[in-house]
Amino acid sequence: MSAEKLRGLGVSSGIVTGQVVVLQSANLPVVPVPVPPERIEDEIGRLEAARSVARTELQDLRNRTFEVLGETYAGIIDAQLLILEDPGLLRKTAHRIQVGRIAAAWALKEEVGDYLRKFETIADGAFRERGGDLQDVHLRLQRILRGDVRGGEELPDDRPLLVVAHSLGPSDTVMLTRKNLAGFATDVGGKTSHTAILAQALSVPAVVGLKDITQRVRTGEEIILDGESGTVTIRPGANDLLEAERGRLTLEERESSWVEVESAPARTEDGTAVSVQANIEFPQEVEKAKAYGAEGIGLYRSEFLFLSRSPELPSEEDHYRTYVEMAARMAPAQVTIRTLDLGGEKYFHDVLDAQETNPVLGLRAVRFCLQRQDIFRPQIRGLLRAAAEADIRIMIPLVTTADEIRQVKALIFEEAGSLRAAGIPCREDVPVGIMVEVPAAAWSADILALESDFFSIGTNDLIQYALAVDRSNEAVDYLYQPLHPAVLRMIKFIIESADRAGIPVSLCGEMAGDEEMTPLLVGLGLRELSVQPRAIQPVRRAIAGMNTREAKARAMKALDLPTALEIEEFLLAT
Ligand code: PEP
Ligand code: MG
Numbered sequence: 001m002s003a004e005k006l007r008g009l010g011v012s013s014g015i016v017t018g019q020v021v022v023l024q025s026a027n028l029p030v031v032p033v034p035v036p037p038e039r040i041e042d043e044i045g046r047l048e049a050a051r052s053v054a055r056t057e058l059q060d061l062r063n064r065t066f067e068v069l070g071e072t073y074a075g076i077i078d079a080q081l082l083i084l085e086d087p088g089l090l091r092k093t094a095h096r097i098q099v100g101r102i103a104a105a106w107a108l109k110e111e112v113g114d115y116l117r118k119f120e121t122i123a124d125g126a127f128r129e130r131g132g133d134l135q136d137v138h139l140r141l142q143r144i145l146r147g148d149v150r151g152g153e154e155l156p157d158d159r160p161l162l163v164v165a166h167s168l169g170p171s172d173t174v175m176l177t178r179k180n181l182a183g184f185a186t187d188v189g190g191k192t193s194h195t196a197i198l199a200q201a202l203s204v205p206a207v208v209g210l211k212d213i214t215q216r217v218r219t220g221e222e223i224i225l226d227g228e229s230g231t232v233t234i235r236p237g238a239n240d241l242l243e244a245e246r247g248r249l250t251l252e253e254r255e256s257s258w259v260e261v262e263s264a265p266a267r268t269e270d271g272t273a274v275s276v277q278a279n280i281e282f283p284q285e286v287e288k289a290k291a292y293g294a295e296g297i298g299l300y301r302s303e304f305l306f307l308s309r310s311p312e313l314p315s316e317e318d319h320y321r322t323y324v325e326m327a328a329r330m331a332p333a334q335v336t337i338r339t340l341d342l343g344g345e346k347y348f349h350d351v352l353d354a355q356e357t358n359p360v361l362g363l364r365a366v367r368f369c370l371q372r373q374d375i376f377r378p379q380i381r382g383l384l385r386a387a388a389e390a391d392i393r394i395m396i397p398l399v400t401t402a403d404e405i406r407q408v409k410a411l412i413f414e415e416a417g418s419l420r421a422a423g424i425p426c427r428e429d430v431p432v433g434i435m436v437e438v439p440a441a442a443w444s445a446d447i448l449a450l451e452s453d454f455f456s457i458g459t460n461d462l463i464q465y466a467l468a469v470d471r472s473n474e475a476v477d478y479l480y481q482p483l484h485p486a487v488l489r490m491i492k493f494i495i496e497s498a499d500r501a502g503i504p505v506s507l508c509g510e511m512a513g514d515e516e517m518t519p520l521l522v523g524l525g526l527r528e529l530s531v532q533p534r535a536i537q538p539v540r541r542a543i544a545g546m547n548t549r550e551a552k553a554r555a556m557k558a559l560d561l562p563t564a565l566e567i568e569e570f571l572l573a574t
Contacts, residue, residue, distance in 0.1 A: 018222065342364070455494060
């Protein structure tokens with residue numbers, strides 16, 4: 001078969017060639033196949049055999065997970081092993097085969113469907129959310145029943161492995177345990193989707209929005225995944241491979257020239273200092289951030305701490321230790337830790353309500369934290385204790401009203417009092433800032449600035465909410481316009497409000513990492529940007545190559561143009 005090239009959105013740079021693992025789709029085409037009476041026992045035998053294969057697979061996966069990521073991730077697999085061993089599941093499925101004279105796959109699908117419906121009616125959220133693990137076990141058993149015995153898990157560990165999936169959810173995080181994981185390609189997803197952010201954090205190339213790649217490629221086939229051009233070449237020929245290798249070497253050269261660089265502030269031609277900091281998702285990324293010259297951590301997404309321990313919740317001690325260690329590695333530079341931002345289209349966690357009809361507008365981020373103080377307070381205590389020893393700032397995501405800031409501050413006040421009473425060192429005047437990423441917050445930035453120690457503009461969400469465009473949906477990607485006049489006007493107003501109140505303002509959305517945007521952002525008045533580590537050097541170079549006065553004049557002109565396209569053309573001209 002000849003090579004086939006698919007186009008999507010390149011969301012994490014790099015070019016890699018490797019074998020594909022196609023993750024199972026949640027919608028398996030299982031149909032009710034009748035079984036003659038004399039084959040009923042065989043069919044039940046097949047079900048038992050499938051369970052035994054699944055057990056071996058999960059135990060292997062558990063061992064590998066433990067080796068690579070430690071006990072907390074391995075716990076994800078334990079939950080699935082427990083479900084697999086549930087005697088009721090097998091007994092009831094066997095009963096369905098007998099009574100209905102149907103094949104094991106259909107009987108299992110029906111039985112699991114019943115379980116899931118029961119889970120949904122149980123009020124205890126944690127129990128109900130066990131449904132996700134049950135689904136994973138179900139998919140594994142269905143695959144084995146179809147005769148696809150190892151579903152790609154037997155692929156060798158010595159070659160780069162590329163994960164192809166419809167989308168990547170939390171139950172797929174086990175794939176990240178593979179030492180040779182080298183990239184992602186998904187049917188859906190937008191530029192600032194969390195798959196994209198995760199791929200960048202893991203420093204692997206990713207292409208999203210490929211529409212039907214899961215239908216076009218099979219586990220074990222070779223592809224070239226090019227995060228630069230946003231393409232995937234299936235069954236590449238010799239010339240494709242050669243070209244990919246050339247591209248890879250060029251990128252490697254470019255990147256090696258960035259590593260181990262100074263982290264002094266970048267300066268424009270006319271001497272304006274602009275601080276370029278790093279966005280990270282895993283504490284270990286601090287080393288990468290430093291190597292690329294980060295002047296600090298402008299955004300640590302603490303939801304990853306929750307996800308890595310899921311279904312357990314991190315304890316106060318986990319929070320404290322994680323933050324103190326991360327800040328110590330980054331010292332003397334500052335670390336900004338964002339409090340839990342789960343919900344919306346973000347990674348799923350057991351503690352969330354899977355039934356929200358519109359989660360992007362739902363109980364997400366600070367809204368969730370203020371309702372689930374049992375989860376939020378340990379994080380606050382860990383942060384206050386860490387702040388006593390390290391230069392950290394607390395950042396609240398998705399703030400919509402001043403009242404939310406006040407409520408968080410009241411919790412900080414209470415927890416600081418309780419720590420002090422217990423003789424535990426803490427810093428209660430730790431700087432507390434907010435993400436400005438909801439249009440309501442943007443347009444009341446002058447008010448919110450009076451209650452905040454700093455701002456960070458979250459354009460990933462600000463664009464989503466301002467333009468009513470799902471940031472993870474490639475179908476409306478054309479409308480996801482960072483240069484839309486409404487977005488630029490909001491950014492300008494936020495910066496002016498921060499300046500008037502005398503508080504620092506940064507921008508930490510993906511837009512900050514696009515070096516073509518740098519003159520515009522500096523021209524609008526930003527002096528701090530926080531970007532994925534690999535974008536630090538290109539952004540620093542863009543700063544060094546620009547003139548602040550000129551950039552300001554151009555930014556002001558851009559604000560008067562009617563469309564994103566005209567603004568882009570104007571900025572690119574000259
Ligand atoms: C943002 O919304 O711009 C942001 C940086 O946060 P996240 O991408 O984690 O929502
Ligand atoms: Mg956000």
